[in-house]
Amino acid sequence: MKVLAAMSGGVDSAVAAARAVDAGHDVTGVHLALSQTPDALRTGSRGCCTIEDANDARRSADVLEIPFYIWDLAERFREDVVEDFVAEYAAGRTPNPCLRCNEKIKFAAVLDRAVALGFDAVVTGHHAQLVDGQLRRSVDAAKDQSYVLAVLTPAQLSRAIFPLGDSTKEQVRAEAAERGLAVAAKPDSHDICFIGDGDTRGFLTRRLGAAGGEIVDAESGAVLGEHQGSFGFTVGQRRGLNLTRPAPDGEPRYVLAIEPVANRVVVGPGRLLEVDEVRAERPVWTVAAPAAEFDCIVQLRAHGMLSPATVAIDDDRVTARLHTAQRGVAAGQALVMYAGDAVIGSATITAASARSSVTV
Amino acid sequence: MSYLDHAATTPVLPEAAAAVAGALGALGNPSSLHGSGRRARRSIEESREQLAATVGARPSEVIFTAGGTESDNLAVKGLYWARRNADARRRRVIVSSVEHHAVLDAVQWLAQYQDAEVVQLPVDAYGQVRPETLRAALAEDPASAALVSIMWANNEVGTISPIAELAAVAHEFDVPLHTDAVQAVGALPVDFAASGADALTLTGHKLGGPYGAGALLLRRDVDCVPLLHGGGQERDVRSGTLDVPGAVGLATAASIAVERRGAVGARIAELRAALVAGVRAAVPDVIVNGHPTERLPGIAHLSFDGCEGDALLMLLDARGVECSTGSACAAGIAQPSHVLLAMGVEEARARASLRFSLGHTSTAADVAAVVEAIGPAVERARRAGITSMATR
Numbered sequence: 001m002k003v004l005a006a007m008s009g010g011v012d013s014a015v016a017a018a019r020a021v022d023a024g025h026d027v028t029g030v031h032l033a034l035s036q037t038p039d040a041l042r043t044g045s046r047g048c049c050t051i052e053d054a055n056d057a058r059r060s061a062d063v064l065e066i067p068f069y070i071w072d073l074a075e076r077f078r079e080d081v082v083e084d085f086v087a088e089y090a091a092g093r094t095p096n097p098c099l100r101c102n103e104k105i106k107f108a109a110v111l112d113r114a115v116a117l118g119f120d121a122v123v124t125g126h127h128a129q130l131v132d133g134q135l136r137r138s139v140d141a142a143k144d145q146s147y148v149l150a151v152l153t154p155a156q157l158s159r160a161i162f163p164l165g166d167s168t169k170e171q172v173r174a175e176a177a178e179r180g181l182a183v184a185a186k187p188d189s190h191d192i193c194f195i196g197d198g199d200t201r202g203f204l205t206r207r208l209g210a211a212g213g214e215i216v217d218a219e220s221g222a223v224l225g226e227h228q229g230s231f232g233f234t235v236g237q238r239r240g241l242n243l244t245r246p247a248p249d250g251e252p253r254y255v256l257a258i259e260p261v262a263n264r265v266v267v268g269p270g271r272l273l274e275v276d277e278v279r280a281e282r283p284v285w286t287v288a289a290p291a292a293e294f295d296c297i298v299q300l301r302a303h304g305m306l307s308p309a310t311v312a313i314d315d316d317r318v319t320a321r322l323h324t325a326q327r328g329v330a331a332g333q334a335l336v337m338y339a340g341d342a343v344i345g346s347a348t349i350t351a352a353s354a355r356s357s358v359t360v
Numbered sequence: 361m362s363y364l365d366h367a368a369t370t371p372v373l374p375e376a377a378a379a380v381a382g383a384l385g386a387l388g389n390p391s392s393l394h395g396s397g398r399r400a401r402r403s404i405e406e407s408r409e410q411l412a413a414t415v416g417a418r419p420s421e422v423i424f425t426a427g428g429t430e431s432d433n434l435a436v437k438g439l440y441w442a443r444r445n446a447d448a449r450r451r452r453v454i455v456s457s458v459e460h461h462a463v464l465d466a467v468q469w470l471a472q473y474q475d476a477e478v479v480q481l482p483v484d485a486y487g488q489v490r491p492e493t494l495r496a497a498l499a500e501d502p503a504s505a506a507l508v509s510i511m512w513a514n515n516e517v518g519t520i521s522p523i524a525e526l527a528a529v530a531h532e533f534d535v536p537l538h539t540d541a542v543q544a545v546g547a548l549p550v551d552f553a554a555s556g557a558d559a560l561t562l563t564g565h566k567l568g569g570p571y572g573a574g575a576l577l578l579r580r581d582v583d584c585v586p587l588l589h590g591g592g593q594e595r596d597v598r599s600g601t602l603d604v605p606g607a608v609g610l611a612t613a614a615s616i617a618v619e620r621r622g623a624v625g626a627r628i629a630e631l632r633a634a635l636v637a638g639v640r641a642a643v644p645d646v647i648v649n650g651h652p653t654e655r656l657p658g659i660a661h662l663s664f665d666g667c668e669g670d671a672l673l674m675l676l677d678a679r680g681v682e683c684s685t686g687s688a689c690a691a692g693i694a695q696p697s698h699v700l701l702a703m704g705v706e707e708a709r710a711r712a713s714l715r716f717s718l719g720h721t722s723t724a725a726d727v728a729a730v731v732e733a734i735g736p737a738v739e740r741a742r743r744a745g746i747t748s749m750a751t752r
Binding site for chain 2: 028067069071072113116117118
């Protein structure tokens with residue numbers, strides 16, 4: 001096949017491209033320029049958008065002896081990922097920009113352009129398996145990225161190739177070194193690629209402007225502190241609340257709810273975070289739409305938070321009754337449904353509650 | 361493989377490669393006082409005389425540099441500093457809006473850090489600077505003009521500006537004129553003395569010489585403050601141990617390129633005409649940018665509405681046809697060309713453009729490869745262009 005390998009400049013996408021070459025595909029490497037003002041050099045573990053990262057990708061392509069180009073998707077990325085990220089926080093939700101990037105950029109804008117230009121598929125270095133069109137978790141549970149790919153439709157998945165799903169990160173690094181790829185020892189990237197300093201709250205404050213408001217205790221109604229913008233918080237968050245007065249019961253407080261209209265952050269003791277019913281919308285099924293009600297495993301954020309659940313589908317809405325209560329379920333995150341390690345589908349969380357009492 | 365990117369760099373002439381290799385085998389710093397040094401110095405001075413004779417300059421007007429970007433920076437900054445030092449009012453730097461970034465970014469730096477005021481002269485729809493435009497800009501405040509810099513022939517669309525007329529206008533106001541003639545030397549008749557320019561940039565790798573070897577032609581009566589300080593080589597304007605192989609290769613290539621210019625230029629012009637005709641037959645709505653007659657013989661700058669230039673480039677590259685979307689950028693990200701924007705081309709069309717540039721090794725087979733590949737490539741790139749619009 002004629003395939004396009006998206007090369008971030010990291011070790012995963014370089015080895016993925018190498019494996020695609022080994023598999024006999026006609027591979028073209030492309031680095032996606034996502035920042036409108038790229039820094040010259042990469043700093044620390046952030047980002048994949050510096051000119052140095054583009055050069056690393058180019059050097060890997062050189063070693064693999066494949067053509068290499070840079071595609072400028074900065075404007076699309078800004079519109080579809082960065083602005084969405086800001087708007088979601090402003091609305092009191094907690095978005096996942098990596099998921100959005102897969103949904104709107106890598107497997108939409110890039111894939112569409114690739115197909116139009118005569119490519120059959122897009123290869124990425126995501127840690128996930130695609131077996132006969134079925135998206136599955138990576139064998140490396142710690143690096144598994146099926147959660148951020150679960151938003152892809154069968155049509156998108158039919159044009160995706162994930163060559164790394166059967167390997168651990170350690171194996172990928174060792175293979176990169178064997179292949180003479182200079183990125184073998186490059187640090188993993190964490191955090192959000194478009195927030196260079198890692199300070200999400202600072203980034204949002206610059207974008208949305210500081211707006212002081214109250215931090216209110218859910219149980220006593222007491223004002224426990226002030227905040228500089230409700231967008232700076234995530235449900236389940238404990239650190240960084242800067243409460244100026246102790247809670248009446250002396251227990252630690254967690255963010256229970258964000259009320260952007262009132263610009264209030266509601267906090268409470270950990271037990272009030274516990275939910276066992278999660279509602280979500282706009283489901284996407286990776287294979288075919290399942291039965292109206294079924295049992296599965298749900299994952300409620302990018303890392304961890306798994307529970308067996310009974311899921312009911314009602315048109316564009318999904319309700320998951322968790323068999324094990326979870327703490328800190330945030331609106332805006334994805335509810336991803338698994339059968340074993342196979343992804344059934346995903347939906348965007350809108351609300352979560354305890355079946356006995358509504359908390360969110 | 362069909363190479364149609366000679367404006368980026370052109371194959372080294374075998375004679376130049378042999379001259380470079382020979383010089384690399386010889387020992388000696390041209391500034392040394394012993395026999396080896398004298399032999400190296402002799403090579404440099406013979407190269408200087410050869411290059412000077414080739415471009416209508418006096419040997420003492422040749423300052424060897426490491427290439428076009430250095431020569432442009434030296435001319436623009438050096439003349440600005442010298443003129444301002446002589447009269448603090450002279451802060452206006454007048455350039456065309458279609459200059460290479462080696463000039464544009466240098467003058468932007470002068471504006472940012474050295475109190476310069478940059479005047480960008482508009483160009484017409486062909487990319488040409490009109491003498492009356494320059495005259496009006498100078499007349500606005502003659503006492504404040506530090507220098508004028510206008511390129512001889514544009515590297516993207518190939519349009520030639522009337523340098524002799526422009527130099528005469530600058531001299532009406534006693535202002536020196538620098539011209540970036542990187543694309544012109546070897547492709548057009550270039551006579552430094554006859555042009556009236558006070559400084560002229562040329563470089564080796566655009567005319568069949570080695571990379572990293574260029575020159576600034578600088579009139580003897582023009583003051584220029586150096587960028588590089590050190591041993592005082594090159595009239596104290598450009599310090600640094602002289603690059604003997606570079607100078608020998610540059611002079612050899614320049615003299616051959618100029619000697620063969622008539623014959624090679626006529627052949628290139630025919631090939632270019634065949635290329636444009638063939639592309640037009642395959643893609644009837646192609647737009648040819650630049651001046652119809654006053655242009656470099658080998659450049660065909662074409663716009664294909666509805667395509668993205670970088671998609672076209674990739675599709676052609678896959679078919680072995682090598683061309684350019686304009687001047688290359690450090691990150692490899694395609695920006696809409698400032699040259700086309702200055703010519704009044706809208707951004708979408710500017711992004712939909714390709715530059716094919718022919719040179720001394722171009723053949724009819726190269727042109728045939730373009731003509732064969734362009735139709736399907738444009739068709740496919742147009743589909744991709746429509747797709748990316750639809751998913752917005």
